[in-house]
Amino acid sequence: MKDIPEPRHDLKLADGVELTLLGAAHISQASADQVRSLIQSGRYDSVAIELCRSRHKAMIDPRALAQMDLFSVIRENRVYMVMASLVLSAYQQRLADQFGVESGAEQRMALRLADAQGLNLLLIDREIGITLRRVSANLSWWKRYTLFAGLLLSFLNAEQITEEEIERLKEGDMLESIFAEFATDRRDLYVPLIEERDRYMAAKLKREIARVGAKRILVVIGAGHLKGMRRALEEDDSDPETVLRDLEQIPPAGPWPAILAWGLLVLILAGFGYGFMRSPELGVSLLTGWALITGGLAALGTLLAGGHLLTILAAFIAAPLTTLHPAIGVGMVTGAVELYLRPPKVGDFSSLRTEVTTLHGWWSNRIARAFLVFSLSSLSAGIGTYVASVHLLDRLLRLHP
Incomplete structure (x- = not known):
């Protein structure tokens, strides 16, 4: 598997806050190595990662699944959300088995080194459950069924993941790349999976910087979010709390x-x-x-x-x-x-x-x-x-x- 150089942008925000946006590939050892090099340079007091609290918990605590109340999942009609998360995990595991690189290796590296060096850890992504529910709300009922069926059938087959798919994953976002293959209209997916999360992570980052008083932050995000998040950080002057509140709402059904x-x-x-x-x-x-x-x-x-x-x-x-x-x-x-x-x-x-x-x-x-x-x-x-x-x-x- 051929690795490509990870793009990065250095930004300066108000009050002298310095950011390094690293566009990582979730299946690249080179990304993990670059994260290690940057953190060990001693330049940063904080590390921000494209993770939400639930994904972070699942990553650091293998027992998290055992704490899931299955009857509540069924009673609250959250089965499809959990199944979609499991299908995504299955796909990531196939990547690890096929290429010998654990999906999210750069995130695990950032988590480990931030803890070892006592740096602030900022989790800036939107909760996966909210994102999937907003994806669902953005699709017709027929598109929801065809998307879910396509995901399930594809990730349960025995075929190896192609080099073309790998390159697409390295250059984009894991969720968007996987889901888009089975969408009849990619715009329906692009908005909640990419555009909204670009704005959300920029707003969450600003709020977390103010909360912990960070001054020099390494921001580890997927390469597919680099351009949009940079634009949101530089051009969007909206109140972060308002942006986060709006993007966490589940659109009511028509x-x-x-x-x-x-x-x-x-x-x-x-x-x-x-x-x-x-x-x-x-x-x-x-x-x-x-x-x-x-x-x-x-x-x-x-x-x-x-x-x-x-x-x-x-x-x-x-x-x-x-x-x-x-x-x-x-x-x-x-x-x-x-x-x-x-x-x-x-x-x-x-x-x-x-x-x-x-x-x-x-x-x-x-x-x-x-x-x-x-x-x-x-x-x-x-x-x-x-x-x-x-x-x-x-x-x-x-x-x-």
Whole structure:
């Protein structure tokens, strides 16, 4: 793997604050070596790193995953966010296995040396969960599903990562480079993954400098953020707190998804009501068809995810009811049941990041499998809702030839 020189810019801010922006490559040993050389030069009193608190904790504390409340993840519908993070970790692990360079080696070097030399450590990136949720909010529901499916299928295959992909990763941002391959419109991803984080990290850096009184700071960021962050530091005079508050907000969902979901529910219930008005037998037949289609497909999705027999039964029973309530998903039921029936062991937490690098690992690890049960049962129940709706409409139209 050929390393390229890491670009850097020296800046001066107000009050005599001096910055060195180092555009590092997250998979380059040369970047780690340059970070070591700069820190050991003794020029800096602080080191700023492109990490958020949760990623920093996961990097320095392997036990962080064991502290995750899985039932809360399911109850709060954060499964897709956690799965996306696991898929990203799987990709980074593949990089390490293939090229012998641990992803984020320059960040680990900066963390170790900053601690050894007693320098201020400034974590300036936005929380990964907020970034992923803003990415999700910036995409249509169809783009979200295709993006997630593309990520999962790509990173579970056995093919080696190409030299072209490596060069793109070295020159850009890890998140943006990975996600953009599966996006039909890269602009949808570029804004929350690059532009917003450029502004966010510049504002966070200014706030942290004021908090600790830093004067000479080495800023270790991905090469893809170098130009935008420099522009934000030099040209953006906005109040840092205002910028951070704005960029940490999750955009509210538009009214149309809720309107369509509740509208569909009203039509379905009206169809059932009309069926019972025509005859009790017809009404029961319509309800039975709905239950068999939605429950059957949800159960099939749970089966494909490797769910427990009782979890499959729970999917079959719950789907006909949860599909009639836009705010409750069958995955909340199946995921919780799966975790209750097969509670994760200590080894599942410790091996999770390694096992999700393989297709088999997603089914053998109890945590990953519970997430798959949540996802596949939800997706199957969603398909079942539309199939059952078409079936219901067809039955009613046949009453008036």
